[in-house]
Amino acid sequence: MIRISSSFDGGNILCDTCADASDIQLQIKTDSAADFSQWFYFRLTGGQGLPCVMKITNADKASYVKGWEGYQAVASYDRENWFRVDTVYENGHLVIRHTPDVNAVYYAYFAPYSMERHSDLIADAGQSPDVFLSVLGETLDGQDMDLLTIGEPAPEKKAYWLVARQHPGETMAEWWMEGFLSRLLDEDDAVSRALLEKICFYVVPNMNPDGSRRGHLRTNAAGANLNREWSEPEMNKSPEVYLVRQKMQSTGVDFCLDVHGDEGLPYNFIAGTQGIPSWTAEKDRLLTDFKRLWQQVNPDFQTTHGYPAAPKGKGNLAMCGNYVAETFGCLAMTLEMPFKDTADTPNELWGWSPERSKKFGASVIDVLHQLDDRLTLPTK
Numbered sequence: 001m002i003r004i005s006s007s008f009d010g011g012n013i014l015c016d017t018c019a020d021a022s023d024i025q026l027q028i029k030t031d032s033a034a035d036f037s038q039w040f041y042f043r044l045t046g047g048q049g050l051p052c053v054m055k056i057t058n059a060d061k062a063s064y065v066k067g068w069e070g071y072q073a074v075a076s077y078d079r080e081n082w083f084r085v086d087t088v089y090e091n092g093h094l095v096i097r098h099t100p101d102v103n104a105v106y107y108a109y110f111a112p113y114s115m116e117r118h119s120d121l122i123a124d125a126g127q128s129p130d131v132f133l134s135v136l137g138e139t140l141d142g143q144d145m146d147l148l149t150i151g152e153p154a155p156e157k158k159a160y161w162l163v164a165r166q167h168p169g170e171t172m173a174e175w176w177m178e179g180f181l182s183r184l185l186d187e188d189d190a191v192s193r194a195l196l197e198k199i200c201f202y203v204v205p206n207m208n209p210d211g212s213r214r215g216h217l218r219t220n221a222a223g224a225n226l227n228r229e230w231s232e233p234e235m236n237k238s239p240e241v242y243l244v245r246q247k248m249q250s251t252g253v254d255f256c257l258d259v260h261g262d263e264g265l266p267y268n269f270i271a272g273t274q275g276i277p278s279w280t281a282e283k284d285r286l287l288t289d290f291k292r293l294w295q296q297v298n299p300d301f302q303t304t305h306g307y308p309a310a311p312k313g314k315g316n317l318a319m320c321g322n323y324v325a326e327t328f329g330c331l332a333m334t335l336e337m338p339f340k341d342t343a344d345t346p347n348e349l350w351g352w353s354p355e356r357s358k359k360f361g362a363s364v365i366d367v368l369h370q371l372d373d374r375l376t377l378p379t380k
């Protein structure tokens with residue numbers, strides 16, 4: 001007998017019928033207090049050797065329907081290796097066809113990053129003598145807002161901020177953080193050691209613990225899209241942003257990277273803050289150089305495709321990158337990774353993956369090292 005379940009950390013699905021393996025009908029639940037949906041994560045048991053056909057019948061109501069075009073779902077038997085499975089979007093349904101080798105298999109929109117794994121990441125980082133863990137406060141569901149301070153803060157040191165997963169369904173953002181942290185804390189890595197001499201890093205690997213645990217795509221427990229809350233965050237609606245912003249004001253910010261995933265575009269790219277009122281030609285050169293250098297050190301990154309830049313003065317200051325760039329006068333950027341794969345450097349079996357996200361996260365260390373001298377602008 002087939003069974004579908006999702007009552008676990010990050011799970012999301014509704015099962016309408018699974019009586020027949022060849023006609024399993026499912027629906028994605030919207031975020032609990034907002035009308036966003038696309039993230040799914042469930043377990044199928046009892047399907048060993050059966051050609052299972054799983055139809056997500058409300059896929060046409062998802063937040064980014066273009067995200068289904070050319071998209072392959074991920075599956076795993078051991079919850080470590082997430083491989084791609086045959087998926088098509090047809091007649092408004094997302095149809096996943098797979099014959100499981102074993103009795104229990106997990107399916108998801110992208111390799112999940114559970115809150116348990118988040119706790120492991122924080123605990124592991126805490127073993128480093130360079131790391132100080134602080135809890136900025138509490139989310140609406142009562143979870144800790146974890147901040148890792150890496151390196152000893154000092155007046156002559158610059159403050160670099162990296163935050164990820166404001167949108168909880170964009171799990172590649174926390175996989176990216178895992179790779180970034182692992183390299184930054186590697187005592188045998190000369191580049192990381194050199195950076196930590198001059199820079200204090202403030203890292204929030206998960207900006208949205210409640211949405212992550214609840215299996216949301218885009219919002220927190222109150223239905224707030226955190227990347228639209230930066231101009232006026234409130235403790236009763238968006239404490240995650242309120243607390244991080246407050247801490248930024250006390251440390252100052254010399255550089256900020258906000259890490260995301262994009263449902264539609266099969267590329268890694270950076271969105272800059274050209275729309276802020278204080279944008280200058282000098283900042284534009286720095287942004288261009290940052291992107292060019294990253295492309296040189298990691299061919300999974302590219303600069304051809306991305307979002308169109310907002311005209312100067314038209315940027316939305318409620319978004320993290322724009323808010324930080326305008327408030328602190330520093331280079332702040334939004335990084336986007338694909339849910340699908342990179343069109344220029346594809347991998348048919350895995351698509352864009354946790355492993356590639358991690359290596360990509362580690363590679364930014366080289367860019368920061370090479371541009372370090374320029375990352376505090378003379379205006380500061």
Ligand code: ZN
Pocket residue numbers: 167170260261
């Ligand atoms: Zn996002």
